[in-house]
Amino acid sequence: GDSVTQMEGPVTLSEEAFLTINCTYTATGYPSLFWYVQYPGEGLQLLLKATKADDKGSNKGFEATYRKETTSFHLEKGSVQVSDSAVYFCALSLSNDYKLSFGAGTTVTVRA
C-alpha cells in the first residue's frame, strides 16, 4: 500500500547544527508530500508541503524537495534552534484518496 518511511530517532543536536530527516515514500500514483511538526503537548501542524516532482516546500528555515527519481522528501534545516525540538512527521496523500498517511515520526531534541 501507499506509505512513507522516515528516519528513526531520536535525534539530538546542538544549537546551530545542520538537521536532516530522511523520508522515502511508496505510492501507486503521484502523491502530495508533507512534513508536519508536533511540539510537546500539542497537535500536529503543517510545516511544509510539495504537490509535484521537483517542488520545494519551505517554512521557518526548513526545506524539503520532492524527488521522484529517488521517491524521497528529506527535511533539512541549516541551523537549528532549541525551539525546533519536536516530533517531525512525513506524510503523503494521493489525489484520489483524501486520507493522509503518516510516517512513524522522528523526535528531534536541540540542546543549547
Add this chain to the structure above:
Amino acid sequence: DAGVIQSPRHEVTEMGQEVTLRCKPISGHDYLFWYRQTMMRGLELLIYFNNNVPIDDSGMPEDRFSAKMPNASFSTLKIQPSEPRDSAVYFCASRQGSAGELFFGEGSRLTVL
C-alpha cells in the same frame, strides 16, 4: 477562528467503562478525521467524514469503537467497553476540501486502567 477543539484533554477511566471523546471542527471545514497516536503504532487513521457522512472507517479497530457526526460542528468517538490497550492520544483534525491543509486539535489523552 479557535481551531479544532477537543474535549476532554485528559481522561482516566477504568476498564469496562464507556468513553466519549468530542470534537468541534473549524467552521466551514467539510472533512473531519479521527486519529489515534501511540508509541508502538504511531499515528493511525481511525475514520473520516465528508459533509457529516462517514467515508472510510476501515481503521476503526473493533466494534467497541464507534464515531458519529450528527452535524457539521460536532463529532464524537465512543469506546464501549474500554480496555487498557485503548490508552492513547486521540486526535481530531479537519480540513476544507479534498486538498486543503489538515488542522489538528490538541488531542485527548486517554488512560484506561
